[in-house]
Amino acid sequence: MAVLKVHDKHFVPYISEAEISKRISELAQQLDADYSGKKPLFIAILNGSFMFAADIFKHITIDAEICFIKLASYKGTKSTGQVITAIGLDTDLTGRHVIVLEDIIDTGKTLHEFLPQLQNQQPLTLKIAALLHKPEATLYPIPIHYLGFSVPNKFLLGYGLDYDGLGRNIKEIYQLTDAAE
Helix, strand or coil: CCCCCCCEEEEEEECCCHHHHHHHHHHHHHHHHCEEEEEEEEEEEEEHHHHHHHHHHHEEEEEHHHHHEEHHHHHCEEEEEEEEEEEEECCCCCCCCEEEEEEEEECCHHHHHHHHHHCCCCCCCCEEEEEEHHHHHHHHCCCCCCCEEEECCEEECCCCCCCCCCCCCCCCEEEEECCCC
């Protein structure tokens, strides 16, 4: 078992690159079937979802568009208590099929606060595709229509997920092993 050290923490392999690739291919096939002829708009939430979004887009064969949005709930070092848009959405959603791409859903707070903003733009449909979901951590239930993996409430790293800015470029997903999580 290969242990990876990032900053002061140790991580062990959790989901392999092959498992991620296989699941993304399956999700892309499902999206192709569900959105054939509909030209959906994918909205990828930065920073974490960039690898998931890129790989989904490489695998789908339908006509589709993608845009990116960055959400934040912090000003400086303090939480504002509200999710704010840091980089705005510049595409009209009216009458569109919209799929939000998220790397991980844990408490669900970010999407719980962001989805009404999207609904106000009157999309025809609004669905969520998430690579990972931590059911044990969920405080704000969010309907996930396309899910890669359900995972335990552990700190994860890699494939877009970071620890203090590092680790996003790792092709696999690792799990924290330190006793003090």
